[in-house]
Amino acid sequence: MEVGKLTVHVRKNISKGESRKLRAQGLVPGVCYGANLTAPLSVVVNPKELKGSLDPARGRNTVITVTVQDGQSQAAQLTAMLWEYQIDALRRHVTHVDLISIDPSKSLEVEVPIELLGKAIGTVDGGQLHVERHTLPVRCKPADIPVKFSIDISPLAIGDALHVSDLKMPAGVIAAIPESFTLVTCVAPKAEKEAEAAVPAEGVVVEGAVPAEGAAAAEGAAAAAGGKAPAAGDKGAAPAKGAAPGKDDKKGGKDKK
Numbered sequence: 001m002e003v004g005k006l007t008v009h010v011r012k013n014i015s016k017g018e019s020r021k022l023r024a025q026g027l028v029p030g031v032c033y034g035a036n037l038t039a040p041l042s043v044v045v046n047p048k049e050l051k052g053s054l055d056p057a058r059g060r061n062t063v064i065t066v067t068v069q070d071g072q073s074q075a076a077q078l079t080a081m082l083w084e085y086q087i088d089a090l091r092r093h094v095t096h097v098d099l100i101s102i103d104p105s106k107s108l109e110v111e112v113p114i115e116l117l118g119k120a121i122g123t124v125d126g127g128q129l130h131v132e133r134h135t136l137p138v139r140c141k142p143a144d145i146p147v148k149f150s151i152d153i154s155p156l157a158i159g160d161a162l163h164v165s166d167l168k169m170p171a172g173v174i175a176a177i178p179e180s181f182t183l184v185t186c187v188a189p190k191a192e193k194e195a196e197a198a199v200p201a202e203g204v205v206v207e208g209a210v211p212a213e214g215a216a217a218a219e220g221a222a223a224a225a226g227g228k229a230p231a232a233g234d235k236g237a238a239p240a241k242g243a244a245p246g247k248d249d250k251k252g253g254k255d256k257k
Contacts, residue, residue: 006053008043010070034101047094063142109176111135112146118154122186127158130185137176144172161185
């Protein structure tokens, strides 16, 4: 196994039964698509060899030379990257792999890890560090993909923030999100609690407010009676015009003719 190199085999039988057989043999089904391919190519991948082909520092951003064996004609070669993979929830084994064929001369978008260095000064004074992103999407050619972005957060005081514009981009690398985007902030604990308190918890009733169901019922009754619903919290509101009399209103005997 060599970093940056991988051999796969064309998979002609793509049935579920065949996929189970492959997994039982320690292999996994995969698909390769992208540049220089007219249609997705079904392949068989050895997950151990795939892991060995990835640079430990770059991970999925490793550019791999993939040799495709079909058992008949001369093997073809593709420049590719690991795009996606699926893992069994219980056994934690790789169950499927997606490889994307790329053009080395063209830019593509990838996610590059962000590494935070040091300890923010503001945290010593009780501040809280908020990390908005752990990776940064960038556009560049495959050969220019950075291993990571390192940010020194030690100067951050309470109220300070670091943005995409604070990062030093290598030559040929462009951020795929606005430079004004906040990456990490240091906020005061009080400000954090006030922000949480500003959002009412689910099910909390504000004092003096009419519940939605009660408001709807009062509105409906008032509309039927030809009047308006009493205002919230108005204990002395007069009954709606034309409302049916209560028991006390019936006292006084029969009507005179």
